[in-house]
Amino acid sequence: MNPVMLGLITIVTGVVGCIGYFFLSNLILDAVLPARGPNAGRNINRANLIRPWLFLLPALTALSLYLAYPVIETLRLSLLDRVQGGGYVWAGFDNYSQMLGEPKFWEAMRNNLLWLIVVPAAATALGLLVAQLTDRIAWGNIAKSLIFMPMAISFVGASVIWKLVYDARPEGSDQIGVLNALYVWMSGEGPQTWLTFPFWNNFFLMVVLIWIQTGFAMVILSAALRGIPEETVEAAILDGANPFQVFFRIKVPQIKNTILVVWTTITVTVLKVFDIVFAMTNGQWETQVLANYMYDKMFRANDWGVGSAAAMVVMLLVTPILVWNVRNARREMR
Amino acid sequence: MDNIAGQRSTLTWIVHITVAALVALWLFPTVGLFVSSFRTGDQISASGWWRALGSSEQNLTFRAAAPDTQEEEGGLYVIEGNLFDGGEPLNVSAWGISARAVDAFEPGTTAELRKGGTITLSPDGSYRMENSEPFTGKRGQRIFIAAVVAPEFTLENYNNLLFEAGQGEGMGEAFINTLTVTIPATIIPILVAAFAAYALAWMEFPGRALLIAIIVGLLVVPLQLALIPLLKLHLGIGIGKGYLGVWMAHTGFGMPLAIYLLRNYMAGLPRDLIENARVDGATEFQIFTKLILPLSFPALASFAIFQFLWTWNDLLVAKVFLIDSTGQTTVMTARIVEMLGTRGGNWEILATAAFVSIAVPLAVFFAMQRYLVRGLLAGSVK
Secondary structure (H helix, E strand, C coil): CHHHHHHHHHHHHHHHHHEEEEEEEHHHHHHHHHCCCCHHHHHHHHHHHHHHHHHHHHHHHHHHHHHHHHHCCCCHCCCCCCCCCEEECCCCCCHHHHHCCCCHHHHHHHHHHHHHHHHHHHHCCCHHHHHHHHHHCHHHHHHHHHHHHHHHHCCHHHHHHHHHHHHCCCCCCCCCCCHHHHHHHHHHCCCCCHHCCHHHHHHHHHHHHHHHHHHHHHHHHHHHCCCHHHHHHHHHHHCCCCCCHHHHHHHHHHHHHHHHHHHHHHHHHCCCCHHHHHHHHCCCCCCHHHHHHHHHHHCCCCCHHHHHHHHHHHHHHHHHHHHHHHHHHHHCCC | CHHHHHHHHHHHHHHHHHHHHHHHHHHHHHHHHHHCCCHHHHHHHHHHHHHHCCCEEEEEECCCCHHCCCCCCCCCEEEEEECCCCCCCEEEEEEEEECCCCCCEECCEEEEEECCEEEEECCCCCCEEEEEECCCCCCCCCEEEEEEEEEEEECCCHHHHCCCCCCCCCCHHHHHHHHHHHHHHHHHHHHHHHHHHHHHHHHCCHHHHHHHHHHHHHCCCHHHHHHHHHHHHHHHHHCCCCCHHHHHHHHHHHHHHHHHHHHHHHHCCCCHHHHHHHHHHCHHHHHHHHHHHHHHHHHHHHHHHHHHHHHHHHHHHHHCCCCCCCCCCCCCHHHHHHHHHHHHCCCCHHHHHHHHHHHHHHHHHHCCHHHHHHHHHHHHCC
């Protein structure tokens, strides 16, 4: 069948199915436990106990099947080995020890650590800078909108955009990549293939993610800056504080929590970063990261055991943030 | 006092300049790709895109007329003509007859041909080849020239990529595929999540707080964990790789954010409104469809934009759950990554393909930025 038709049919079936399910299940509940007659009171109480679960059922099914179950299944797979011709055998921690013995894994860990330090710090700092600066100028909203724009661009699109920036042509011919054009013009030396220098090439990849995430940090921090009570700033100015003191001593401490939220959100994004490395270097020249290492193991080497073990490492790294988020959300609800 | 006012205006100028520099820095890479997509491959590799807005000197290759057009003039065999016949007239600044020295001669000078005879090229492109023996061979002499070419933009790349059969690298098809993935994957989760969010916001039941905590936790679970187990599941229940699988996967992965966003918004709706409706005898289903859903439009729009951008821009989920070995169902992001591998140097194709794929999200972004910002503010765990 034509996929477009299939898509249309799916939309209609999905929407009609959803509404039909909610409508019918509520109708049946009202019919079985009517809110009138001799048992009205008891019926209402019972219906109120059941109804939330009718509303929740489809969403909970999707959540448990697509997110909760995979966590457990991945843990299980990471402790198994696939045998030729189907079936699994218990492997204990063999997959983990095999993974820990691979230099590529440690390269990915080292790079991920670098990403985790550099990207959230740079994106948050730049976002804060832009948020503060654009707050006080007339065309601030246009500037914000343009810096926010890369958020809409896919990681793959961004990779193409930045590959053009890093492009290198043979020495002597006109450089078409901005970076090399500048470099040749300023240093007078030959063009460089930036993405092939081990270690430093990581930073050229990080620039792409910083470029994308700065807008996100800016939007959230800008709202937080606006929420700061005017009086605190005015009082500081009356006391003779200069603009830098107002910013670092008065404003930043008051939005500390928001900064932390932005930082952790970008941290989670960094841990999952896959597309940029996959599209730009595919982990060559020592730019491997965990997510791409895992993809390599799962779908190129077809080693589900080690792939799952790598996925568990990513999960483990996310867990502190997960716990922190849950605790924050609970405190806020109280 | 004057001193303070002076300081302030200097500072304001610094702020303006810094912001302008940052905006320029942020735009520059994207503009580069955009400009490149309107240039021909020769133009792109001859000069940086920032030169495209002005004239640029380029090296071009032409061929003189073939030897069978030669005429005999008083004992000399002559081939005459103009390189720019039937094309744009240019002003030759240097020329050559060997690929190793493309700018060896000044215009107006005469050069010795390797196979005997001489050639003279004027600045206007007219040439004259002379030889005492007849010229031989089938094809005309190659002539390389350097000339200043006016800026020129073309829609050719877009036309080739999207509408020419066999040339487009399947981008037109991939565009349709991406759209086919995106629309159902955006609409279905909204509906499912809205009902759940209503229950979590406005119904009292045991375990509610725990459920909300679990959803907040699931917000950050890396979807990498889900790849193998779900692929196994899809293969096991016979869905295999295809649209159905990718729609279901996107629905599941988008669910925590959808529920979280919508619940936060719905919980902020006025309590009186809902209590009054209950007192008036409205059923929960009626309250939801007639009251909550219309009032929650801003939150629904926010999530719809998120989910749209995320599914449109996604590579990983499509690679794992959709694209099979036939490659019929490939999406744009996957095509572009393939092109990066096979067509790494063909920037006219790459730039155009990338721009086709980012044009739609950019349009959505600029049209609905308000909702996106609102969603971001509500969606980050505080």
